[in-house]
Amino acid sequence: MSELDTLPKLLRHNAAGHADDIALREKELGIWRSITWGAYEERTRAMALGLRALGVAAGDVVGLIGDNRPDWVMGEIAAHALGARSLGLYRDALDEEVAYLLDFAKASLVIAEDEEQVDKLLNVGDQLPGLRHIVYCDPRGMRKHDDARLVPLAEVLRLGEAAHEAAPGTWEMLVAATRAEDVAVLCTTSGTTARPKLAMLTGGAIVNHCRAYLQADPRAPTDEYVSVLPLPWIMEQIYVLGWGLLSRMKVNFVEEPETMMADMREIGPSFVLFAPRLWESIAAEVRARVLEASALKRWMFGLGMKLGLAAQARGRRSLLADVLLFRALRDRLGFTRLRSAATGGAALGPDTFRFFLAMGVPLRQLYGQTETLGAYTVHRPEDVDFDTVGVAFNSQVEISIDQPDHNGVGEILTKHPHMFSGYLGMAENPDLRDGWLHSGDAGYFNGAGHLVVIDRIKDIAVTSRGDRFSPQYIENKLKFSPYVAEAVVLGDGRPGLAALLCIRFPIVSKWAERSRIAFTTYTDLSGRPEVLRLMAEEVRKVNTTLPPAQQVQRFVLLYKELDADDEELTRTRKVRRGVINQKYGEIIEAMYRGDANIPVDTTIAFQDGTRQRVRTTLQVVEA
Secondary structure (H helix, E strand, O other): OOOOOOHHHHHHHHHHHOOOOEEEEEEEOOEEEEEEHHHHHHHHHHHHHHHHHOOOOOOOEEEEEOOOOHHHHHHHHHHHHOOOEEEEEOOOOOHHHHHHHHHHHOOOEEEEOOHHHHHHHHHOHHHOOOOOEEEEOOOOOOOOOOOOOEEEHHHHHHHHHHHHHHOOOHHHHHHHHOOOOOEEEEEEOOOOOOOOOEEEEEHHHHHHHHHHHHHHOOOOOOOEEEEOOOOOOHHHHHHHHHHHHHHOOEEEEOOOHHHHHHHHHHHOOOEEEEOHHHHHHHHHHHHHHHHHOOHHHHHHHHHHHHHHHHHHHOOOOOHHHHHHHHHHHHHHHOOOOOOEEEEOOOOOOHHHHHHHHHOOOOEEEEEEEHHHOEEEEEOEOOEOOOOOOOEEOOOOOEEEEEOOOOOOOEEEEEEOOOOOOOEOOOOOOOOEEOOEEEEEEEEEEOOOOOEEEEEEHHHOEEOOOOOEEOHHHHHHHHOOOOOEEEEEEEOOOOOOEEEEEEEOHHHHHHHHHHOOOOOOOHHHHHOOHHHHHHHHHHHHHHHOOOOHHHOEEEEEEOOOOOOHHHOOEOOOOOEOHHHHHHHOHHHHHHHHHOOOEEEEEEEEEOOOOOEEEEEEEEEOEEO
16 A cells, blocks of 8 residues: 555554554563554654654654663654654664764654663763653652753653543644655664664655565564564664564564563464574574483484475475474474574574574575665575575566676675655765665675575685685584574785684573583683683584685684673674774784783673673683
8 A cells, every 4th residue: 555655654554444453562571561553653653743842853863772672663653653763773782882872863853771771871861962762661760860961761652642632633633744755764884894884764665665674574463573672773673673564464572582482482473573792692502402411312402303304405494303392392492483583683593594494493594684674685585595695575676796707606686666865964975876876795605596695705815825714604503503692703914814713602601611620701712722622622523524725723712791882793793804803913913923821811891880800811722
């Protein structure tokens, strides 16, 4: 329906025709609370009219920060209904990041979930002269604050309800006035090389791209989706808002990130979208539990995986493996009712992909960018290839390989009718030329017409001996190990490959306890000789699957986990290689110099502001 071209119009339409149907659920104090389409619209209406009473108007920017909650979604749609632009901020963003983004966007109001997020805003208040109001949803702990900008959400809702009683037709008037061509969302790019840019997305582009997406991967009101990826990320925007409003699938919000798996099992979603880091974490946890199991159970798991992989290679599912193992395992993970599962945002290693396909999880890969409103390729259910990211949604999506080499590898270019409208504050779009988005990714089309993404062009490396390699590909193979949380492969312009590894602390610590290895901290555990031997064996296993020129020759275990707060990772958990090379430059030089031991004396800063001095010696392990 062409007139339903903005998110507020879709909400109004759904509430009018399906008022009593469940739209959202949120787990609160251990109980699932359902929100109907009618209640969804009523609360959004009250928020919109309340924000209007506070002075929010067309062209303003409304920031949102906190966990994934119904009030976030309603607040975003409320802002759009006023002609304002929404700007989602990652819940774990540091004060300086929050200040930069809000100041750059000139946000006039922020909807913050709780005291933790409010404190960030108050800490940088003097850097945000244009911020007029801070609306907080959770009043706990707020009594000690007396900043004049603070407004409880309950007061916003009261203002909105009063405005509706005084002029009942205002909401319908506002919704009808929303225009498809107006910018509705400011979406942060991943920022792997610098500060994130703000991509401007119109309401019409979001709705129309989601319609095209749903034609390739249909959803219905009977579908259940659990929202676990951060709402500032473009793909979660597409699913929770775009898909949720267009298909009327039920969107569920977990109580806390720590309860995600248990909450998801209670819902039994029909569809999930996880980032590669989460799929890797689940696979690692499963494999770690297997290692703790009895010899019989380990044998059964090995047999089940063997049967599952063999059946998957033929495009089938092993009934015997399902009965023996995978049906119960999928139930434990909350995957019993899954009809579709997706991964996107970064490359998922083929070993991890194979692992879930063998388990009977209908996993598919997506590919896209913030600027293209998220994904524009997907595997068709009957045509899944874990080495590729599938094919374009439809004929409107054009994909080209720019300046291909003799193997057909070049930069991936894309264009379709529903792209972003440019970057906020930038007169020219350096990545958009003649309507084509230059992705910065290297790729090619395989014989079946699937797009294969190799790595970022700037990250494809060549050793001093002339051997080309993709660090990301090798890193993903290393992270299939249940013991490896993060890996950074080095070797560009060097005589061979080396790696910086981070242990997966929860699993390695359990392994150490079972092995009666005493330790105190992450740093202490990562330096234990037994752990070094364990990790060396994992690296050797990966090396046997790689050509000699791409094998990791040596590695060190870092004394800390890589952290987005230290700018080592983006908020979507992608490695910032420039930061790594600079921050750990002395360690890298020592590894290639041939040092057997590398002394470290540094300070680690924690999110709560405390600092800790670390003095240790890293051992260089020859793989």
